[in-house]
Amino acid sequence: MIQEDCFLGLDLSTQSLTAVVISLSSGVTHRFSISFDDAYPSFHTRGGVLLGESSSEVFADPRMWAQALDDILTLLKDSNLTGSIRALGVSAQQHGTVYLKRTIEKSLEGLDPALPYHTQVQHVFSRDLSPVWMDSSTHEECLEITEGLGGPEEVARLTGSIATERFAAPQIRKFWKRHPEEYKKTSHIALVSSFLTSLLLGHVAPVDAGDGYGTNLADIRSGKWSGKAAAATAPGLMKRLPRLLVKDKLIGPAPPYLANRFGFKSDTMVVVGSGDNPCSLVGLGLMGVADIHAISLGTSDTYFGYAKELEDRERSEGHIFGTADGRFMALVCFKNGSLAREAVKNWYGLSWDEFSRILLETEPGNQGKIMLPYFLPEITPLVLEPGIRRFGGLQAEDVQGNVRAVAEAQAMAMYLHSGWIGPRPKCVLVTAGASENRGLLTVISQVFGAEVRSFEVKESAALGAAIRAAYSFLNTQRRPVEWSDLFESVVRPNAKEIVRPPAEVVGIYQAPNGLLNLYEACEKSTLL
Numbered sequence: 001m002i003q004e005d006c007f008l009g010l011d012l013s014t015q016s017l018t019a020v021v022i023s024l025s026s027g028v029t030h031r032f033s034i035s036f037d038d039a040y041p042s043f044h045t046r047g048g049v050l051l052g053e054s055s056s057e058v059f060a061d062p063r064m065w066a067q068a069l070d071d072i073l074t075l076l077k078d079s080n081l082t083g084s085i086r087a088l089g090v091s092a093q094q095h096g097t098v099y100l101k102r103t104i105e106k107s108l109e110g111l112d113p114a115l116p117y118h119t120q121v122q123h124v125f126s127r128d129l130s131p132v133w134m135d136s137s138t139h140e141e142c143l144e145i146t147e148g149l150g151g152p153e154e155v156a157r158l159t160g161s162i163a164t165e166r167f168a169a170p171q172i173r174k175f176w177k178r179h180p181e182e183y184k185k186t187s188h189i190a191l192v193s194s195f196l197t198s199l200l201l202g203h204v205a206p207v208d209a210g211d212g213y214g215t216n217l218a219d220i221r222s223g224k225w226s227g228k229a230a231a232a233t234a235p236g237l238m239k240r241l242p243r244l245l246v247k248d249k250l251i252g253p254a255p256p257y258l259a260n261r262f263g264f265k266s267d268t269m270v271v272v273g274s275g276d277n278p279c280s281l282v283g284l285g286l287m288g289v290a291d292i293h294a295i296s297l298g299t300s301d302t303y304f305g306y307a308k309e310l311e312d313r314e315r316s317e318g319h320i321f322g323t324a325d326g327r328f329m330a331l332v333c334f335k336n337g338s339l340a341r342e343a344v345k346n347w348y349g350l351s352w353d354e355f356s357r358i359l360l361e362t363e364p365g366n367q368g369k370i371m372l373p374y375f376l377p378e379i380t381p382l383v384l385e386p387g388i389r390r391f392g393g394l395q396a397e398d399v400q401g402n403v404r405a406v407a408e409a410q411a412m413a414m415y416l417h418s419g420w421i422g423p424r425p426k427c428v429l430v431t432a433g434a435s436e437n438r439g440l441l442t443v444i445s446q447v448f449g450a451e452v453r454s455f456e457v458k459e460s461a462a463l464g465a466a467i468r469a470a471y472s473f474l475n476t477q478r479r480p481v482e483w484s485d486l487f488e489s490v491v492r493p494n495a496k497e498i499v500r501p502p503a504e505v506v507g508i509y510q511a512p513n514g515l516l517n518l519y520e521a522c523e524k525s526t527l528l
């Protein structure tokens with residue numbers, strides 16, 4: 001029997017590791033997922049992370065990620081899938097940094113196929129825990145970097161974002177300031193995506209521009225690390241950074257460990273890894289498409305869209321990242337995503353079905369009742385002290401009012417903070433865990449006044465990583481494909497829900513004195 005070419009995408013998110021296998025004729029053929037809290041109790045994570053001394057410090061143990069990689073590849077092997085994978089790619093939560101000693105290269109070269117990854121790489125870390133994207137403890141370092149680079153506008157112009165608490169540069173600076181000896185012992189600083197890719201590749205992997213531009217360290221015009229930004233961050237940083245690739249490419253064949261331990265073919269290729277949002281852009285079929293935007297409703301909520309050219313816009317929030325085709329994407333990130341929705345659901349002992357039904361049955365505009373849902377410190381707008389604020393007579397015991405208020409707040413914050421990206425989209429694609437909640441899709445379509453679509457395959461980041469592997473592999477094999485060919489075969493057939501808002505409802509939010517205006521005023525009053 002001739003086995004069809006398959007491609008594997010892995011997505012290491014905040015709470016889980018997911019694998020998606022695709023074939024060009026059948027689309028998504030297999031999905032697997034491992035939840036960190038359930039599978040690895042000895043790491044004591046909650047929601048996949050560990051809190052530091054203060055709740056603004058948030059970490060994860062990279063050994064847990066290595067163990068999860070071993071376990072998911074074993075699942076794929078036990079399902080007889082690894083032998084048909086022609087190329088694979090990694091997607092991962094963005095911004096987290098992994099600190100590696102010089103010995104990493106030797107450890108990866110000498111991996112023994114009888115043993116799992118984590119027992120063999122446990123001593124290669126010069127920093128035990130990796131700070132992740134939820135960490136907001138580096139405000140001071142952001143101010144120092146901003147001063148070093150000549151002000152916030154200059155940092156945003158150079159690197160695509162103002163100095164941002166969760167990004168690699170301020171995190172590295174904090175590590176260097178507090179632990180100079182450990183910093184000295186660090187030979188390589190990987191991002192989560194390049195760390196996982198390094199394990200698969202057998203040596204230290206490059207970083208792509210999707211993830212690399214989310215560091216405050218790259219010059220987004222030249223596509224190179226910025227010596228100036230590195231110098232403003234920590235001494236000797238340039239030589240510790242991996243190679244930066246502006247466009248996707250295959251970075252090597254799978255090493256013998258992958259063949260001998262998991263049954264991959266020795267010519268299985270590895271594509272450069274990327275962040276979960278740049279991968280979702282691909283998994284939603286949005287490469288080259290600027291008039292449709294996307295929302296990912298995961299642990300974080302993100303709003304993003306593709307941009308062919310870099311436009312010089314005044315901007316103090318939101319980010320510019322690279323894309324697989326060497327172009328750009330604009331993104332805004334909200335920390336109070338699924339954790340805020342879940343907290344409100346749990347206050348009232350509701351199921352997700354009941355939560356959704358309340359959103360479908362309650363009046364749009366919530367009779368002017370508003371919540372600012374900062375259960376955790378918020379990224380957009382920047383709120384370092386968490387707290388829930390209620391306005392317009394919203395009472396804590398009002399179940400329906402609070403459910404509607406948290407969903408409307410999240411959708412309105414996305415609308416208000418995404419205006420800088422460009423013309424409003426004609427359609428919004430919604431993905432990740434909560435995209436199966438019809439109530440949330442309906443509220444988003446009402447606030448945006450746009451058609452909203454969701455997909456059968458909610459794991460768009462892992463799917464995007466698989467598509468990126470397929471694209472690079474097939475084009476390198478002289479079997480040219482366009483992104484749109486791949487989207488036709490594996491993304492579009494999966495559309496599941498389409499929600500269109502009635503015109504009279506949109507006015508409730510978007511009219512000059514509508515709820516969006518009121519929400520903006522509430523936000524401003526608490527930020528001052």
Ligand code: XUL
Pocket residue numbers: 013014092093094095133166214275276277298300301302331333
């Ligand atoms: C994006 C961001 C998050 C992480 C976690 O800037 O911080 O979306 O990628 O998934």
